[in-house]
Amino acid sequence: MSLKVDIVFTLNGAAxxxxxxxxxxxxxxxxxxxxxxxxKLACGEGECGACTIIVDGLSLNGCLMPAADxxxxxVETIEGLWRGAGLDPVQKTFVETGAIQCxxxxxxxxxxxxxxxxxxxxxxxxxxxxxxxxxxxxxxGYRKIVDAVVLTLxxxxx
Numbered sequence: 001m002s003l004k005v006d007i008v009f010t011l012n013g014a015a016x017x018x019x020x021x022x023x024x025x026x027x028x029x030x031x032x033x034x035x036x037x038x039x040k041l042a043c044g045e046g047e048c049g050a051c052t053i054i055v056d057g058l059s060l061n062g063c064l065m066p067a068a069d070x071x072x073x074x075v076e077t078i079e080g081l082w083r084g085a086g087l088d089p090v091q092k093t094f095v096e097t098g099a100i101q102c103x104x105x106x107x108x109x110x111x112x113x114x115x116x117x118x119x120x121x122x123x124x125x126x127x128x129x130x131x132x133x134x135x136x137x138x139x140x141g142y143r144k145i146v147d148a149v150v151l152t153l154x155x156x157x158x
Contacts (some may be wrong), residue, residue: 007071011036012080020067027051027062029070030077038078038107042136049135052108052115053077059115061134078107081114089155090114093148101139109135113149123153 003022008015011034020029030036030053042050044063051062054076081088087095090113100106109132116123116131123131128149129142137145 005068005071007068009070009072010074012075012077018067018070020070022066022068024067025063026053026055026060026065026067026070026075029067030062030075036077036079039111040104040107042104047134047136048105049108049112050105052111052135054111054115057118059112076111078111081110088114090117090148090152093151093155094145097144097148097151099140099144099148101137105135105137105139109137109145113145113152116149117152117156121153121156123149125150 004019005022006017006019008017016034018029018033027039027041030039039053039062040050041063042048046061046064049061052059053062055065055070055073081091090110094100094106094110112132112135116128120127120131125146128146132145
């Protein structure tokens with residue numbers, strides 16, 4: 001029998017409650033209790049970035065974060081990027097540049113790209129490559145992903 005912990009946090013702008021197993025990670029809770037399947041479980045060791053979520057403005061691996069640590073925090077997932085007008089600018093440029101192939105890494109890559117852009121709106125290509133280092137893509141070779149982030153940055157400049 002696993003100990004349960006009651007938590008309250010903000011998920012994609014809405015206050016939510018959950019009863020989580022003390023040994024559960026954030027990714028499992030987001031996927032199983034909130035039906036948010038965008039972030040993926042891949043390596044389970046924090047090496048690939050497929051499970052990237054934003055917690056209180058920090059890019060984190062959902063597979064490594066204890067679910068109980070979500071209590072009182074602000075969590076953003078790929079599903080939270082949808083706006084009434086459609087896709088987030090990063091999502092749009094990923095589509096426009098063909099930065100999506102199999103799509104498995106895409107949610108984590110998009111979340112990491114948004115985090116990078118918010119922290120460094122003047123990022124150089126080298127900054128972008130460094131900022132995406134923790135996210136692995138086995139299909140694209142990264143060129144189109146970097147192009148998508150550059151395009152997003154250019155579009156945001158006055």
